Amino acid sequence: MSLVIQEQVSLRPYNTLAVDVRARFFVAVETLEQLRAALAWAKQREIAVFLLGGGSNLVLAKDLDVLVIHLQLRGINVLSEDDEFARVEVQAGENWHAFVQWSLAQGYSGLENLSLIPGSIGAAPVQNIGAYGVEVKDHLESVLVYDRYAQQTQRLSEKECQFAYRDSLFKRESGRRVILSIIFKLPKQATLHLDYGDLRGYLNKQGITEPTPQAVSRAVCEVRAAKLPDPAQLANTGSFFKNPVVSAEHAQKLKEQYPHIVSFVQDDGQVKLAAGWLIDQAGWKGLRQGDAAVHAQQALVLVNHGNASGQQILQLAAQIQADIKQRYGVELEIEPNIIA
Template sequence: MSLQLQPDVSLKPFNTFGIDVRADWLVQASSQAQIVEALAVAQARQWPVLVIGGGSNLLLAGDIPGLVLRVATRGIRLLDDDGERVVVEAEAGEPWHGFVLHTLGLGLAGLENLSLIPGTVGAAPMQNIGAYGVEIQDLFAGLTALDRHSGETRQFSLQDCRFGYRDSVFKQEPGRWLILRVRFALQRTAHLRLDYGPVRQRLAELGIAEPTASDVSAAICSIRREKLPDPAELGNAGSFFKNPLVDAAQAEALRLDYPGLVAYPQADGRVKLAAGWLIEQAGWKGHRKGDAGVHRLQSLVLVNYGQASGAQIQQLAQAIQADILRRFGVQLEMEPNLYPQQ
């Protein structure tokens, strides 16, 4: 067997919250063949399987039975280049930010607003990750996934993925699809998205009047480093709650009570509320109970100060959800995936 099955492994190094739980078995697969073999072994032994990448979108609330399959495949290639539009494919295990920097180094624009988002390329379509006015769906050119039900590979188009706000078919059908590689359509001529004031402001502070895609990436990295703690220094999974979508009438009613409400009208008539603003208004910013807390600078980020368990982080999240629902009538939804499922 080419696989290295590791028994009774701590998953602390494999999740950005730094939660110290154990897996019955761990495999780190560096090829599609190893992924297929690992799934076959798990099926033969009737083990449940948890697939992980960078571990940046996980809240591990207990030990993980069966097999944890870490996708560690690497590789970036250019598939098509007409002189302007370039299709780039990356293996699922590529670190996301490294991939973004690689494309910028090739003179390709498009991914710069998604700089410094933790995780891997394979996880990006699952969440339809987005930041500063850009989402994965805006640059998506297809992906290859393994159907764990049939064992066959399938090519997904933009329509097939059913992308929504932090959503996709891969989240809607949990446990079925394992993303193997993803393709993006990038441009040699930059069409910069500078819709968000903080980005323009940071560029102005840097004295950059005519920014390049790399300039935008550097500005966004600077902003994110100021706002978000580094998981290597303080365990976290980035933004813990989705920005909730409410109907226009509810948003207007909230605005009457809270004139400073941070809200963004959507194309479908609904309104996206800033979850971080709601949490801060409710007084949770900087809150700490034991080693589980809300970051002192960014109320959307829950943190592990060292020895917090996943259950303690979950309890804090549930307390925040209940308080926001009571105060504002708004239900917050977690972004990280909770394991084991409860």
């Protein structure tokens, strides 16, 4: 199939923050051959490329003078299955949540806590998506990538992906490797993680004391839908800031000043603080500057009420960062990828 390269394409429908910037060139690829051809086309013309999945983790702050490659590779394939595990290969262009639902319907567990995270399979390892105490790395066996430097495909084990909190090799060496597919190893006997974010309490209130993975998935969807705005209704890019990690000493001082501060002690003794709590306490919740705003119910989420630019969203974020630094001595790091 030949490539259809479009020019001057609005990216508004392709990013959940609904920022209206243009791509100089845009192409959808459905196969590895098309990907190679698109990369060669850009190389020949000395044009940079940008890899696009579902656009749910981006702040597009200017028109992109590049070839945007929209990854549309499709397919789900069960490689092997025994009494304990199923090994499933999923192509990068599949939708994350749809795959989670498919896996649960087959009787495979492990991904239930990651229900309703927007975006594509291919982007999931980039920031090692996580929610309710589970991360994609927990059930990922390997990733097939196209390495643009070596100009060949390569299979990376979970260890080789160098996963960390909202981080990976793919994020650190951004743009070098195109993720083509993932092999998941999914347990058939579920080990549920219910203690994070009080999922157990939510299920108990529903009278569910011995939940199935599907019941956990439904609970996660309900809790998330109540807390986070749906990008289809109100444009946003999920959590705008990472939860900051500070020393035990710093956390102790903050606790003395703010006894209700939300914090989690880490394995290494450092303390993770809830960024949303800090921003909320500082009075930013619901604050609006033109069409850029802090969500009225969730201080961690910045929203676009209509025509905010990426720059306006980033200006609001910078003011929040400066205020949090001044009040608490804490640096907030932006979570989505800024394309500026």
